[in-house]
């Protein structure tokens with residue numbers, strides 16, 4: 001699949017919109033992105049994760065782990081594509097913990113799967129968790145890297161696409177100045 005074809009899938013599912021948006025941060029942008037809007041369609045989730053899993057064809061992986069909540073579907077689909085088990089870490093007081101009876105054996109080869117990285121904090125927490133439990137992180141796969149190259153780990157991560165999201169202060173927003181109507185697609189109301 002080409003980069004354009006992948007972007008098309010995100011656009012068709014409305015996970016990626018072009019226009020004039022007010023983000024949760026209050027900043028304005030010409031793009032809106034919400035991975036869950038693609039992942040709500042299991043066939044599309046499978047399709048993009050099969051594509052991401054191809055990048056790990058040469059890596060020996062025993063288990064996929066993903067951080068709750070955003071990573072869960074990606075972890076599940078990556079596990080399916082790689083034919084290994086998929087587990088997840090729960091978030092408790094902003095820490096990641098392994099619950100529900102999930103365990104690693106010593107030295108187990110683990111792939112971390114996540115939907116989106118922006119600053120990479122959640123992936124780093126997952127790396128730390130896996131290592132603290134005596135397993136080995138052998139790869140990191142994310143659907144969308146929004147970090148603009150800012151998120152780095154001591155194991156290189158692979159992404160399906162890199163997405164630049166320009167943001168503007170409302171006072172300086174050219175789209176506002178042009179009188180474009182603004183949408184708030186991420187709002188809870």
Ligand code: ZN
Pocket residue numbers: 020028029170173174175176177182
């Ligand atoms: Zn604006």
